[in-house]
Amino acid sequence: AQSVTQPDIHITVSEGASLELRCNYSYGATPYLFWYVQSPGQGLQLLLKYFSGDTLVQGIKGFEAEFKRSQSSFNLRKPSVHWSDAAEYFCAVTQGSQGNLIFGKGTKLSVKP
Amino acid sequence: GAGVSQSPSNKVTEKGKDVELRCDPISGHTALYWYRQSLGQGLEFLIYFQGNSAPDKSGLPSDRFSAERTGGSVSTLTIQRTQQEDSAVYLCASSLRRAANTGELFFGEGSRLTVL
Numbered sequence: 001a002q003s004v005t006q007p008d009i010h011i012t013v014s015e016g017a018s019l020e021l022r023c024n025y026s027y028g029a030t031p032y033l034f035w036y037v038q039s040p041g042q043g044l045q046l047l048l049k050y051f052s053g054d055t056l057v058q059g060i061k062g063f064e065a066e067f068k069r070s071q072s073s074f075n076l077r078k079p080s081v082h083w084s085d086a087a088e089y090f091c092a093v094t095q096g097s098q099g100n101l102i103f104g105k106g107t108k109l110s111v112k113p
Numbered sequence: 114g115a116g117v118s119q120s121p122s123n124k125v126t127e128k129g130k131d132v133e134l135r136c137d138p139i140s141g142h143t144a145l146y147w148y149r150q151s152l153g154q155g156l157e158f159l160i161y162f163q164g165n166s167a168p169d170k171s172g173l174p175s176d177r178f179s180a181e182r183t184g185g186s187v188s189t190l191t192i193q194r195t196q197q198e199d200s201a202v203y204l205c206a207s208s209l210r211r212a213a214n215t216g217e218l219f220f221g222e223g224s225r226l227t228v229l
Contacts, residue, residue, distance in 0.1 A: 009153075043117075043220040044156075044204070090156060100146055100169060101218065105155035 002027045004091050006104035013081050014112045021076040021107050023091030032094040033074040034101065035065055039087040047089075050074060061085070086111045115139065117221035119205050125227045126195055134190045134224045138207030145188050146208075146218060147180055151201040159203075162188065195228045202226070 003026045013019055025031055035047040048059025055067040065076045074091060088108045092101040118137040126132050138145050147159040158172035162182045173179070177195075182188040192199055202225050206218040 006155075043222045044206075044218075045220075046217045049217070092156075100158050100161040100172075102158060103148070103156035105153065 002031075002093060002102055004093050004102055004104035006089075006091055006107050008107045009105070010108045010110065012110040012112060015083050016080050019076075019078045019081045019085070019109070021089050021091075021109070023074045023076065023104060024072050025074065025091075025093045026072065027093055033065075033067060034092040035059065035063070035074075035076050036090045036092060036103075037061075037087050038090065038106075044090065047076070081109075081111055083111045083113065085109060117205055117207055117219050119203075119221035119224050121224055122222065123225045123227075125229065127229050128197060129194055131191065131193045132195055132226060134192075134203050134205075134226070136188045136190070136205030136207075136221060138186065138188070138205070139219055140186075142207035142209055142219070143185070144208045144210060145182055146206045147188070147190050148204045148206065149201045150204055150223070156204065159190070192226075195226075197228050200226055200228045 005024045007022050033050045036044045037047050038044045047063050048057050048065055050057050050067045058064050063076060063078050065074055067074050086109055088106045090106045091104040117139055120135045124132055143164045145162040148156040149159055150156050160173055160180045161169040177193045180188060180190045202223040204220055204223045206220045208218045
């Protein structure tokens with residue numbers, strides 16, 4: 001069965017430091033991959049998505065992610081974290097032709113001043 | 114409003130009672146999803162509606178859970194004989210097409226269910 005693994009439950013970084021959140025997927029065919037962010041008290045918002053083509057995708061709020069087929073990974077990165085980036089981040093993959101998204105368990109990001 | 118609307122935002126119920134959670138998707142969105150978010154468990158897929166097709170119910174955890182979507186718009190998730198383990202935030206999302214085509218689901222703010 002298709003699955004998404006986010007190995008880090010909670011990460012703390014200092015403001016201005018770089019960030020990388022890990023995501024690994026298990027999927028038989030070429031996956032469609034997504035990152036969503038859930039800020040405190042707000043709904044989930046799409047950060048970026050990968051369907052095909054260039055394996056480095058740019059998203060909103062200065063985030064980017066790189067699809068690596070050989071590692072079954074789709075890690076999220078940001079060069080310089082802002083305090084407002086504190087939130088929970090979810091990686092997701094489509095499940096075949098059904099159309100629904102399968103989400104990972106999320107990584108909570110805390111930002112130190 | 115223009116977003117996905119869910120009600121109630123909070124619901125406290127006693128074990129064994131039935132509850133109904135409502136989702137009003139963005140107008141024109143043909144796809145509608147229900148997810149459950151429990152602490153430390155991420156988002157658990159429950160059910161997916163796409164247009165007039167038969168829904169994908171593969172994520173419903175038991176036969177106490179059911180959902181319907183009337184007229185291709187509003188959806189109601191019903192939990193019968195609630196149990197304490199049903200306590201969670203129930204999230205609804207809608208999209209223009211199935212996720213594989215557009216990838217963007219628009220989420221509501223959720224209905225927090227507490228079963229005492």
